[in-house]
Amino acid sequence: MERKxxxxxxxxxxxxxxxxxxxKRYTYHSLQKWEQYIQEERIKINDCGIVPETILNTGDxxxxxxxxxxxxxxxxxxxxxxxxSDLLVINKPSDLPCHPGGIYxxxxxxxxxxxxxxxxxxxxxxxxxxxxxxxxxxxxESASFYSNKMMERxxxxxxxxxxxxxxxxxxxxxxxxxxxxxxxxRKKRKFIVDVNAVQEDSEGDPHREFSHSSFTTIKSDDxxxxxxxxxxxxxxxxxxxxxxxxxxxxxxxxIYGLDDSFFLKFINDTLTKDEWNVLVIANQALxxxxxxxxxxxxxxxxxxxxxxxxWPINL
Numbered sequence: 352m353e354r355k356x357x358x359x360x361x362x363x364x365x366x367x368x369x370x371x372x373x374x375k376r377y378t379y380h381s382l383q384k385w386e387q388y389i390q391e392e393r394i395k396i397n398d399c400g401i402v403p404e405t406i407l408n409t410g411d412x413x414x415x416x417x418x419x420x421x422x423x424x425x426x427x428x429x430x431x432x433x434x435x436s437d438l439l440v441i442n443k444p445s446d447l448p449c450h451p452g453g454i455y456x457x458x459x460x461x462x463x464x465x466x467x468x469x470x471x472x473x474x475x476x477x478x479x480x481x482x483x484x485x486x487x488x489x490x491x492e493s494a495s496f497y498s499n500k501m502m503e504r505x506x507x508x509x510x511x512x513x514x515x516x517x518x519x520x521x522x523x524x525x526x527x528x529x530x531x532x533x534x535x536x537r538k539k540r541k542f543i544v545d546v547n548a549v550q551e552d553s554e555g556d557p558h559r560e561f562s563h564s565s566f567t568t569i570k571s572d573d574x575x576x577x578x579x580x581x582x583x584x585x586x587x588x589x590x591x592x593x594x595x596x597x598x599x600x601x602x603x604x605x606i607y608g609l610d611d612s613f614f615l616k617f618i619n620d621t622l623t624k625d626e627w628n629v630l631v632i633a634n635q636a637l638x639x640x641x642x643x644x645x646x647x648x649x650x651x652x653x654x655x656x657x658x659x660x661x662w663p664i665n666l
Contacts, residue, residue, distance in 0.1 A: 353416060354456045360411040369396070370403035373413070393418070425458040425479075432654050437493035437647045438486060439464070442656035445482040445634035449473055460485065470494075474501055475508075480603075483510070483639025484656045496647045507643040510580045511569075512590055513636035513662050514599035515609060518576040522566040524593050527559040528586050536611050540588045542596035550584075562586050564593050570664060575602060577664045579640070590637060602663070604635040632661055 364372065370389065374382040385394070392400045393416045396407075407413075426444040433440035441460065448455045450473060456462060464471045464487060472494035474486035486506070488494035500506050526548050531541035542562060550561045563583040570577050576599065580590050588607070595607035605614040609629060616622045627633070638658035645651050657666060 354419075354451070356415045356417070358413045358415075360407045360409055360413065362409050364407055365409040367407045368403075369394075369401060369405040369407060369413075372407060373415075388415070420454055422455055422458045425455075427458070427463055429460065429463075430656070432484065432656055433652070435648070437489055438497065438644075439468070439489060440642070440644075440654045441485045441487060443477060443482055443485045445480050445659060448479045449476040449485065455479075472498075474498055475506070477639060478635075478637075480634040481637045481639065482634075482656075482658055483637075484508070484642040484654055485639075486642065486644065493647055497644075500645055505645050507641075508582070508639055509641040510582070510590055511636075511638045511640045511658055511666075512566075512578050512580055512594060513602045513664060514576050514578060514594055515574065515602060516576060516599045517571050517573070518566070518568050518578065518599055519571070520568065522594075522597065524562070524564045524566065524597065526562060528562040528589065528592060529559040531592075534611050536606055536614050538588075539606050539611060540592040542593040544597075560584075560586050562589055562593065564589060566594060569666070572664060575664045577662075577666075591635065602636040603630050603632040604637075605630070607635070631663060632659075636662055 370382065370386055373394070374380070374385045386403050388394050389401065389403050395401065395414045396405060396411050398412070398414065425448065426446040428444055429447065430442040431439070432442050443449070443460055448459045450461050451459050461471055461473060468489060470490050472488040474488055474494070474497040477483060477485060486497060488497050497506070524542065524544065526545040527543045528540050529543070531539040548561055561584060565581050567579045568576055569579055578594070582589055591601050591604060591607035595601060600608045602608065605611070605617045613622060613626060613630065616626065636658070640655060642654045643651060644654065
């Protein structure tokens with residue numbers, strides 16, 4: 352399967368010239384590079400080769416075929432948890448992206464499954480480093496059904512997270528998630544406890560989101576605690592940001608672990624052996640553990656999956 356991006360020309364773009372339009376819209380290549388791609392037929396309109404001066408019309412399909420890239424290796428050893436005519440349930444390993452994006456295309460769960468199944472639509476997604484249960488619809492009808500159940504929060508999920516420190520008892524974490532202005536990592540978030548927080552108070556506020564999670568200790572030793580987590584809101588980095596802000600850094604996490612400077616070193620491939628040892632494991636110890644699903648053919652099923660056996664504390 353060839354990698355490609357498709358754009359449909361909108362009414363307000365009618366009459367524009369192709370080359371300046373694409374160079375302005377996608378600034379990651381120069382004007383000269385886009386002209387080269389047009390000449391090489393890496394850009395087509397309605398599946399036909401064109402010239403840089405081509406005039407765009409409303410409804411045109413512009414297709415871009417990027418140059419092949421060498422993708423980083425990933426862990427492709429997923430496990431099949433369940434399958435019927437409508438649904439696949441997969442235990443995704445850590446270090447496997449769910450969906451094409453950035454440098455990843457062939458080395459994604461979506462692409463791997465497309466080699467076997469005619470229709471693949473991921474109902475839920477996990478970060479590349481997060482492992483656990485993924486639901487995949489096998490038809491347009493089941494994609495619509497399960498996606499609606501997900502949006503209506505009728506599909507319930509529980510996670511496992513392994514943290515540094517000894518946590519005894521339970522935590523009911525209600526409060527706010529926002530940007531962590533004290534961190535060198537722009538996308539890092541911070542959780543602030545507020546037992547009186549409600550969704551309505553954050554509506555329209557770009558600096559905070561209402562967040563609600565619960566954590567229960569399953570087991571711990573003198574270094575780590577294995578927690579079971581349930582989220583009642585779906586926020587970016589919710590579990591990791593919340594538990595780290597509460598004083599329990601996530602094992603193996605380059606952002607929400609013991610030292611967030613590890614993230615920049617990781618992306619620049621400059622982590623030392625000692626720093627990898629501090630991380631304990633190569634990927635963040637967060638796993639989608641239990642998923643309760645209303646089934647398309649009636650009834651409800653509960654799917655469970657186990658995390659990697661390299662966690663220092665496990666089930």
